[in-house]
Structures are given as structure tokens and as C-alpha cells.
Amino acid sequence: MNRAAPMKQRSVPLSIVPREEESDGFIDLDRLLAIAARRAKLVAAFVVLFIMLGVAYLLFATPTYTSMTQILLDENLSKFAEEEPTPANSQMLDTQIASAVEILKSGELALRVVDKLNLSENATIMNPPRSPVAYVKDWVRTATGLFSSGPTVSEEVVRKNRRLAAAALIQQALTVERVSRSSVVALSYKSNDPLLAATVVRGYAQAYLTDQLNANFEATERASVWLQERLTDLRQRSLAAALEVEQFRSDNGLTAARGELMSEQQLSDLNSQLIVAQADTASASARYNQFKSIIDQGPETAVNNATISPKEGDNMVIRDLRARYLAVVKREQEVSQSFGEDHPQAVSLRTEQADMGRQIYQELQQLTASYKNEYEVARSREQSLRESIEGVVGKNSNASKSLVQLRELEQKAAALKTLYESYLGRYEQAAQQRSFPIAKARVISEAGVPTAPSSPKKTLTLALSAVLGLMAGGAFAAFQEFRERTFRLEDDVRTILGHKSLGYVPLIGTRTKKSAELVRTRFASDRQPEVIGEETVAFQRLARMVLEAPQSSFAETFRNAKLACDHMLHGNDSRVIGIVSAVPDEGKSVIAANFAAQLAASGKRTLLIDGDIRKPGLTQMITPAPRTGLVETLMGEATWPAGIKVDQRTKLAIFPVGGGASNHQPHQSHELLASAAMANLIENARSSFDYVVVDLAPLAPVVDAKAFASLADGFIFVVEWGKTPSRLVRDVLHSEPQINSKVLGVILNKTDMDELSKYSDFGGVEKYRHRYGKYYVEHSISGDRPAA
Numbered sequence: 001m002n003r004a005a006p007m008k009q010r011s012v013p014l015s016i017v018p019r020e021e022e023s024d025g026f027i028d029l030d031r032l033l034a035i036a037a038r039r040a041k042l043v044a045a046f047v048v049l050f051i052m053l054g055v056a057y058l059l060f061a062t063p064t065y066t067s068m069t070q071i072l073l074d075e076n077l078s079k080f081a082e083e084e085p086t087p088a089n090s091q092m093l094d095t096q097i098a099s100a101v102e103i104l105k106s107g108e109l110a111l112r113v114v115d116k117l118n119l120s121e122n123a124t125i126m127n128p129p130r131s132p133v134a135y136v137k138d139w140v141r142t143a144t145g146l147f148s149s150g151p152t153v154s155e156e157v158v159r160k161n162r163r164l165a166a167a168a169l170i171q172q173a174l175t176v177e178r179v180s181r182s183s184v185v186a187l188s189y190k191s192n193d194p195l196l197a198a199t200v201v202r203g204y205a206q207a208y209l210t211d212q213l214n215a216n217f218e219a220t221e222r223a224s225v226w227l228q229e230r231l232t233d234l235r236q237r238s239l240a241a242a243l244e245v246e247q248f249r250s251d252n253g254l255t256a257a258r259g260e261l262m263s264e265q266q267l268s269d270l271n272s273q274l275i276v277a278q279a280d281t282a283s284a285s286a287r288y289n290q291f292k293s294i295i296d297q298g299p300e301t302a303v304n305n306a307t308i309s310p311k312e313g314d315n316m317v318i319r320d321l322r323a324r325y326l327a328v329v330k331r332e333q334e335v336s337q338s339f340g341e342d343h344p345q346a347v348s349l350r351t352e353q354a355d356m357g358r359q360i361y362q363e364l365q366q367l368t369a370s371y372k373n374e375y376e377v378a379r380s381r382e383q384s385l386r387e388s389i390e391g392v393v394g395k396n397s398n399a400s401k402s403l404v405q406l407r408e409l410e411q412k413a414a415a416l417k418t419l420y421e422s423y424l425g426r427y428e429q430a431a432q433q434r435s436f437p438i439a440k441a442r443v444i445s446e447a448g449v450p451t452a453p454s455s456p457k458k459t460l461t462l463a464l465s466a467v468l469g470l471m472a473g474g475a476f477a478a479f480q481e482f483r484e485r486t487f488r489l490e491d492d493v494r495t496i497l498g499h500k501s502l503g504y505v506p507l508i509g510t511r512t513k514k515s516a517e518l519v520r521t522r523f524a525s526d527r528q529p530e531v532i533g534e535e536t537v538a539f540q541r542l543a544r545m546v547l548e549a550p551q552s553s554f555a556e557t558f559r560n561a562k563l564a565c566d567h568m569l570h571g572n573d574s575r576v577i578g579i580v581s582a583v584p585d586e587g588k589s590v591i592a593a594n595f596a597a598q599l600a601a602s603g604k605r606t607l608l609i610d611g612d613i614r615k616p617g618l619t620q621m622i623t624p625a626p627r628t629g630l631v632e633t634l635m636g637e638a639t640w641p642a643g644i645k646v647d648q649r650t651k652l653a654i655f656p657v658g659g660g661a662s663n664h665q666p667h668q669s670h671e672l673l674a675s676a677a678m679a680n681l682i683e684n685a686r687s688s689f690d691y692v693v694v695d696l697a698p699l700a701p702v703v704d705a706k707a708f709a710s711l712a713d714g715f716i717f718v719v720e721w722g723k724t725p726s727r728l729v730r731d732v733l734h735s736e737p738q739i740n741s742k743v744l745g746v747i748l749n750k751t752d753m754d755e756l757s758k759y760s761d762f763g764g765v766e767k768y769r770h771r772y773g774k775y776y777v778e779h780s781i782s783g784d785r786p787a788a
Contacts, residue, residue: 031761035481038758042480043473050469054461063453067197068188069205070179070445073100097178100185100441104176104208110167112211113203120159120166124193128169170200184444194450201447212441227427234420241413248402248409270389277382284375291368299361318363325356486722487729488759493719493746496726497733502564502745503557504721505591506753508545546594547601547650557747558598561716564745565691569713574686578611578712580696580705580739581719582729587749588718589617592695595716600652604690607644609655611694613669614702618695619656629658634677640684653689669697674707682711699732699739706736714744721751 036043073096103109119125175188187204191197332349339346487493490501546555569575579592589612596608610618613631622645629643638658645654672678685692694712697704709715719729733740 034758034761035477038755039473039477039480042477043470046473046476047466047469050465050472051462054465057465058456058458058461061456062192064190064192064455065194065197065450065452066188066190066454067194067201067447067450068186068445069201069443069447071100071185071187071205071208071441072444073097073183073185073441075440093183097183097185100208101176101178103211104185104187104204105171105174107167107171109204109207109211110171110174111163112207113170113200114163114166116207117199117203119170119200120162122166122196124191124196125166125169126162128192174200174204190454198447198449205443205447209441209443224427227423231420231423231427234416234423238413238416238420241409241416245406245409245413248406267389270385274382274385274389277378277385281375281378281382284371284378288368288371288375291364291371295361295364295368299357318360318367321356321360321363325353325360328353328356485725485727487719487724487726487746487748488722488756490748490765492726493748496730497717497743497746499717499743500564500745502561502716502747504553504751504753504756505557505587505747505749506554507721507750508554546598553753554594555598558595561595561745561747562599562602565714565716568744572713574690574692576682576686576692576694576711576713577744578694578696578705578708578715580715580717581698582700582717582724582732584615584698584701586698586718586720586724588698589621589695591716591718591747591749592693593618596691596693597647597650597652599691599693600647600650605651605653605688606691606693607653607655607685607689609685609692609694610657611673611704611708612697613657613672613704614697616657618654619658622654622656625659626656627659629656630681631658631672633658633681634672634675636677640681670702670704670707673704678708679711699736700728705739709736709738709742712742714742715739717743717746718749719746721748722755723750 114120170189173190175186175190177186178184179186187201189197189200189204191200328349332346332353335343335346335349487496490503493499493501546558565575565577577595579588579595581588589610592608596606600606608618609630610616611630612618619626619629626643626645628638630640632638633640633643640655643655643658645656646652647654682692694708696708699705717729717733733743
């Protein structure tokens with residue numbers, strides 16, 4: 001027979017739906033919520049696991065008790081012993097507290113506590129509970145010691161080592177820290193024995209206070225001894241310096257009164273008088289010159305300046321005359337303005353004004369003469385004092401040279417005396433402080449015996465376990481999300497492959513067994529199957545799942561596949577549809593059977609061919625096994641109608657691989673599918689059937705489907721939901737453009753419908769599948785069912 005006419009093929013992928021715009025936000029909250037919802041059980045499992053680990057830790061952990069005391073470092077405690085306490089600034093206070101913390105942590109103080117409480121013989125201190133690592137170290141140390149013989153250790157050395165070991169152990173369990181920004185230091189100790197914890201803390205507090213007292217006493221004692229030696233030396237030197245001053249004064253005749261030399265006192269008095277005389281002369285000269293300048297200006301000008309006078313009382317007459325003068329001037333101006341300058345009263349007032357001006361000028365002349373006399377007297381007195389001072393200075397010049405040496409000797413004697421008095425005061429203060437047993441610290445919180453363990457803290461441990469479990473679960477869930485590279489949504493098919501999604505096929509049964517084994521197990525004990533001629537077809541119920549639930553989402557997916565075939569292959573009288581997948585065990589055989597059953601039930605003449613010669617899944621599910629089929633027909637051993645099995649209910653024609661498949665070499669299967677016999681078979685099938693559905697081998701492992709690609713009008717690609725890697729499918733299709741261009745759509749098989757909505761963001765189609773129930777009537781088959 002001739003090959004079929006050229007078949008219509010698509011040149012572009014089907015119905016590529018543009019992907020929705022990505023969220024403009026930095027964080028996609030909808031996606032995060034969807035991830036949290038679908039991974040909630042996993043995270044909850046981690047939380048429960050970590051809480052159980054926390055409970056186990058609480059059950060086996062050794063309880064630890066903590067006792068604490070607080071010590072206040074207070075400088076005011078010694079204010080009665082010190083005359084002038086030194087003020088402490090914040091920096092000095094921080095330094096003192098830091099020093100106190102280091103003293104409490106010191107090994108010397110730890111040794112004192114060990115000696116006082118005899119802790120080197122305490123079993124709890126010397127043999128604390130050890131970790132498994134410590135046991136291993138001890139075992140290694142013991143094993144190493146068997147092969148090495150060290151020197152013999154004396155009992156004294158052993159006792160000393162135990163003492164040092166006990167001090168080191170209590171230092172490890174001791175905690176010393178400052179309380180906030182206060183002057184209080186908190187001292188705590190952890191132990192398995194609550195009484196021992198309280199005893200050690202009390203011993204530490206007492207040892208610290210005793211150490212402070214001893215340190216103060218020792219420091220004061222050393223200072224007293226040194227000060228006493230210095231006082232003896234200073235006393236002798238100060239006495240010698242004082243005697244030297246008096247001897248020098250006596251030898252040079254430097255008589256002193258009230259602590260000063262006589263000549264110095266006389267010179268000081270004359271200088272004081274000269275200063276006063278100079279001031280008087282300057283004052284008299286200023287008054288005289290002022291009034292003299294007024295007189296020199298003439299009577300008229302003198303009258304205008306008559307109010308200038310340095311003394312109160314001397315110018316009272318002038319003031320009165322001046323006031324009267326101004327009143328007459330004012331009256332004269334008023335009369336002149338009112339009656340004219342020639343008015344008799346105006347003339348009389350001008351005459352009176354001139355008379356009063358002469359009187360004022362005469363008074364100024366008298367005052368000027370008086371001030372001149374005062375000035376001459378003051379100047380004469382000043383000159384006399386200057387002459388007296390010159391005489392005294394001449395006599396005192398010889399004594400000044402000796403006085404310089406005397407001042408030097410007096411300064412030396414005064415310095416030695418001051419230093420001696422200072423050291424004497426410090427010595428007395430140190431002597432007094434030795435008798436005051438006061439420490440600059442006190443215990444403000446006595447250490448008590450703890451009644452409850454401080455660790456492990458049950459609530460905190462369980463809360464931390466839950467948080468760690470939540471974090472670990474979240475991290476593992478995030479890791480799984482990052483590893484998610486499979487098909488979950490129809491949008492993944494459109495985005496990654498660029499093909500139309502035909503829908504979801506729900507997961508039926510379990511994944512624990514293969515389809516063939518499940519079918520045989522299922523139908524071996526089921527009701528008697530229908531008989532077609534002399535052969536029994538147990539495969540009929542599996543192929544009728546789409547018919548048993550015609551109103552289910554399962555059947556709706558196959559209707560959508562049929563609609564896509566009719567739309568994309570419009571104009572083809574007979575259509576050859578290949579069912580392919582990327583890898584084995586994706587359920588393509590069941591998809592092929594149900595798709596063919598759906599077509600046959602719609603009244604279309606449909607032929608289902610098992611084209612997977614290497615692994616004939618459809619053929620293996622037919623009991624009894626057929627003796628002839630596709631292989632025998634292609635090899636010319638039988639005619640193709642002889643191998644067809646027809647289901648009387650659906651009128652579906654099934655063409656198995658045949659009985660020769662088991663004896664045929666698998667590597668020749670692609671040659672059979674690409675042979676002229678196969679082309680003739682498909683051509684004959686086109687003339688007898690409306691649809692030819694071919695179940696082909698997976699694309700990735702073998703080339704059988706590639707060999708058949710030229711004979712198919714289109715392909716339905718089957719992908720296992722949540723299992724088949726998306727990159728694998730994409731690479732397989734891109735490497736086969738002849739098949740990729742004919743893909744009619746992709747079916748997501750074995751979909752867990754309960755989990756599907758968890759992978760969709762808010763507003764996605766899958767989020768609203770629960771509302772589709774009014775249109776779907778899901779069919780339930782009792783017993784275990786094979787996975788589609």
C-alpha cells in the first residue's frame with residue numbers, strides 16, 4: 001500500500017500562554033505562604049524530633065545548682081578612718097571594679113578558699129561528672145602511662161598538685177561579673193551539690209574581705225616604717241637649716257621687727273607717704289589748671305563754664321549765681337520776644353545779667369588762687385619725701401646684698417620644715433589607719449543554698465529545642481524547595497516546555513507495585529471478566545476507568561486531550577496519536593488505554609497499538625497472552641487484523657505486541673517501527689479507524705519513538721507529577737524537534753490532588769479546585785487500585 005499523504009504538522013508549540021508578571025515586591029509572600037503550607041508537616045516533624053531530643057537531654061543531663069552572693073565596693077565605708085577621702089570619678093571607679101573582679105578570679109584567692117574549706121579532699125570537687133570525651137582522654141592517658149615509667153612523685157608533690165587541681169576546678173565553675181553599671185560585683189558558683197555551691201561562694205566572699213583587710217594593713221605597715229625613717233632625716237636637716245639662718249642674721253646685723261628689717265620698714269613707710277603725696281599733687285594740679293583755663297578765657301566765657309568744679313561745696317556760691325544768671329537770661333529772652341529788646345524791663349534784665357556775670361567771674365578768680373596755693377604745698381611735700389627716700393635707700397644698699405643670702409637660707413629652712421610637717425602628718429595618719437580594721441567592701445546578698453537546679457532549664461531547653469527544630473525543619477524544607485525541579489503545575493508545563501497542559505490525572509492506588517503486577521493481583525480474584533471470542537481480556541477494567549467515572553476530573557482530562565487533538569489536527573480524516581514519556585514508569589500505558597477508551601466511547605473508531613516492543617506494558621496486562629500481534633505482522637508472519645482484540649463494550653480495538661515479542665531481539669525494535677511494513681500498517685489503519693493511538697517507548701532510554709515520529713500526526717506527552725525532572729523533559733524534547741513540533745499537549749500523571757493546591761500561589765487555578773466538586777462526581781473502586 002502507498003504511504004499516506006503528507007500529514008498536517010504544527011510548526012509552533014501549542015497555546016503558549018504568557019507567564020504572569022512576576023511580583024514587583026522583593027519578597028513574594030504568597031509563594032512563601034504556599035511553601036509553608038505544603039512543608040508544614042515536615043517542619044512539624046522536625047520540631048517534634050528536636051523536642052524529643054530535648055526531653056531526652058533533660059532526662060539524662062546532670063542537674064547543676066548555682067549559688068550567688070553580691071559584694072558592694074564602697075569607698076564610704078572607710079570615711080571614718082580617713083580624714084579626707086579621695087573623690088573617685090567614673091573612670092577610676094571602673095578601674096577599681098575591674099581590679100576587684102580580677103582579684104576574685106585570681107588563682108591566689110582560689111588557693112586560699114581551697115585551704116580554708118579543705119576542698120582538695122572533697123570528692124565532688126575532685127571527681128565531677130565527666131563527659132564521654134573526658135573518659136576517652138583518661139583512657140588514652142592511662143594506656144600511655146602503661147608504656148612509660150616516670151619518676152617517683154613524693155607525697156608532698158601529690159598534695160600540692162591536688163591543691164592546684166582543686167583551685168583550677170573551682171575557678172572553672174566560678175563566675176564573677178559586674179552588675180550593670182553599679183559598684184556591685186556578683187559572685188556565683190555552679191556545682192552538683194547545692195550545699196557545696198553555697199559553701200564555696202561564702203568562702204570566696206569571706207576570703208575576699210579578709211584579703212582586702214590584710215592588703216590594707218600590710219600596705220599601711222610598710223608605709224609607716226618608711227615614713228619613720230624619712231622623718232628622722234628631715235627633722236635633723238630642718239633644725240640645721242634654721243640654726244644657719246639665725247647665725248647669718250646675727251653675723252650681718254640684720255635686725256628684724258615684725259619679721260622685717262628696720263631699714264625695710266622705714267623705706268616702706270616713706271614709699272607709702274610718697275604715693276599719697278603724689279596723688280594729692282596731681283589732684284591739686286588738675287583743679288588749678290582747670291580753673292586757670294576758665295579765667296584765661298575772659299569774663300563772658302568764664303560765666304558759661306562756671307559750673308566746672310572738682311569739689312563739692314567750693315562752688316556753692318557759683319552754683320547759686322549761675323542758677324540766678326540763667327533765670328535772668330531766660331526772663332530777658334521772654335520779655336524781648338514779647339515786648340522787644342528796647343523795653344525797659346528787658347534793658348533792666350540785661351543790666352542785671354551783666355552784674356551777675358561779673359560776680360561769677362570774681363568768684364572764679366578767688367577759687368583759682370586758692371587751688372594754686374594747694375598745688376604748691378602738695379608739690380613741696382612730695383619733693384621732701386623723695387629726698388628722704390633717697391637717703392634711706394643709700395643706707396640700705398649695703399644690707400641688701402646680705403639680705404639676698406638671708407632669703408635663700410630662710411627658703412631652704414622653710415622648705416625643710418614644710419616637708420617635715422607633711423611627712424609627720426602622713427605618718428600619724430598611717431599609724432591611725434593600722435588600728436581601723438575596715439575593708440572597702442561588704443556583702444549585700446548572702447549566698448543561700450539553692451533549692452532548684454539552675455541547669456538544665458526545662459522550659460528554656462524545650463523552647464530552644466522547638467526553635468532549633470523549627471529552624472532545622474525550615475532549612476530542610478528550603479533545601480527541598482531549592483531542589484524542586486519537577487512539574488507541579490500546568491504553568492510549569494507552559495513556562496518550561498512551551499506546550500499546552502492537557503490537565504491532571506489523579507493518582508490511583510499506591511506506588512509500591514508496578515501496574516502489571518497490581519493488575520494481575522487485582523483481577524485474578526475479581527469477578528469473571530467478559531469473553532471476546534475464545535480469549536479473556538482482564539485489561540478491560542483498567543481501560544474502562546475513564547468510563548466508570550465519566551463525571552470525574554480523571555475523565556475530564558481525557559476529554560480535554562481529545563478536544564486538543566480535534567482542534568490541532570482539524571482536517572485530518574484519520575489521526576495517529578503517539579503516547580510518549582521521557583522515562584519509564586510514568587504511566588503512559590494506562591494513559592494510552594484510557595485515552596483510547598474515551599475516544600471509542602465517544603463513537604469514534606479507535607485502534608490502540610502497543611508500540612513499546614521492548615517493554616510491552618499493555619500486552620503483558622492481557623490474559624491469556626496473545627500469540628500474534630504487531631511484531632508478527634511487521635515481520636510478515638501474520639496479517640494485522642488477526643492480532644486485534646476488540647472490547648465488546650467500548651468497541652475499542654487493541655493491537656498487542658504479540659507472542660513473538662519475547663523472542664525478538666530488542667535492538668531491532670526501532671527498525672521494525674521505521675520499516676515500510678509499519679508505514680503500510682498505519683496507512684491501512686487510517687482507512688479503517690478514525691483514531692490510532694500508539695503506546696510508544698520512552699524517549700530518553702531508546703530511539704523507538706523517534707523512529708515512529710514521521711508516521712504520527714501528533715503526540716501526547718506524559719509526565720509524572722512531582723517526580724520527572726523538568727530539565728530532563730525539556731532537554732529530551734529540544735533534542736528531538738520532529739517530536740517536539742508535533743506535541744499536542746502534556747498530561748501530568750499520578751497527581752496527588754490533595755497536595756496539588758499547596759504548590760499554587762494565591763489566585764492560582766489549583767487553589768480553587770475544591771470548588772469544582774459540583775461539576776465532578778469522583779468514582780471510587782473498592783480494593784487496591786493501580787497507579788495511573
